[in-house]
Amino acid sequence: MIREGKFTILETRGAVAQITINRPEKRNALNRDAIREILAVFEELRGNDEIAVVLTTGAGDVAYCAGRDLSEFPTEGGHGRGRDRRQEPRAYHVAEAIRTFPKVTIAVVNGFCLGGGITLLLPHDLAIASDKAIFGLPEIMRGFLPYPIIATMFKTLIPTKLAFELILTGKNWDAKKSMDAGLINRVVPHDQLRLEAWRWGGRIGRGAPKRLLIVQ
Numbered sequence: 001m002i003r004e005g006k007f008t009i010l011e012t013r014g015a016v017a018q019i020t021i022n023r024p025e026k027r028n029a030l031n032r033d034a035i036r037e038i039l040a041v042f043e044e045l046r047g048n049d050e051i052a053v054v055l056t057t058g059a060g061d062v063a064y065c066a067g068r069d070l071s072e073f074p075t076e077g078g079h080g081r082g083r084d085r086r087q088e089p090r091a092y093h094v095a096e097a098i099r100t101f102p103k104v105t106i107a108v109v110n111g112f113c114l115g116g117g118i119t120l121l122l123p124h125d126l127a128i129a130s131d132k133a134i135f136g137l138p139e140i141m142r143g144f145l146p147y148p149i150i151a152t153m154f155k156t157l158i159p160t161k162l163a164f165e166l167i168l169t170g171k172n173w174d175a176k177k178s179m180d181a182g183l184i185n186r187v188v189p190h191d192q193l194r195l196e197a198w199r200w201g202g203r204i205g206r207g208a209p210k211r212l213l214i215v216q
Helices: 032-046 091-099 116-121 138-142 148-157 160-169 175-181 190-207
Strands: 002-004 008-013 016-021 053-058 063-065 104-109 112-114 126-130 134-136 186-188
Touching: 008 032, 016 032, 016 190, 032 091, 053 063, 053 190, 063 104, 063 116, 091 116, 091 148, 104 116, 104 190, 112 116, 116 134, 116 148, 126 175, 126 190, 134 175, 138 160, 148 160, 175 186, 186 190
Parallel strands: 016 053, 053 104, 063 112, 104 126, 112 134, 126 186
Antiparallel strands: 002 008, 008 016
16 A cells, blocks of 8 residues: 655555655655654554554655755744744654654665754664665754754764764764664665565564564
């Protein structure tokens, strides 16, 4: 079954579902409406007892998620123009939904995974990446640091010095270095990524409980 929303594509095969961020023209960057839609799909799958594994990926062959859509910010005049931005959906809201999701989650990283893309990646239970995937936190190059909650989560998942290297230099890592650091589990040839991800999800789905009791 395949269902297309405005910013996402939901596909299910047996016990496995895949959420695709569908903004390839923006390198799958997250705007507010895309975040709301992703959250809604996760909430729908949370209550679907037929699904045991959820994959996330990005549309196209260039990016998993290139981060937050920065084109939204200049329209707010620097002060939100009366909008309470604390109430707006953020990438870390999706990260929290993934972190507490009661089923196995697998990130399928098909290209650039930057900024907010790393925010989405970190709380997944597992991650598989293309050999062309690129990982990075460019925030420091723009004069600020990642959200503290994300930086803290990052340091708990990989060695502290490697975490600080990525956070403080803004330099990107390739797939091999990211796997060596423990950020991802597997690297496969780019043209085999999607097939291998579905196979991996299917194998896990056959043995996984419909609700995963382990919460990070």
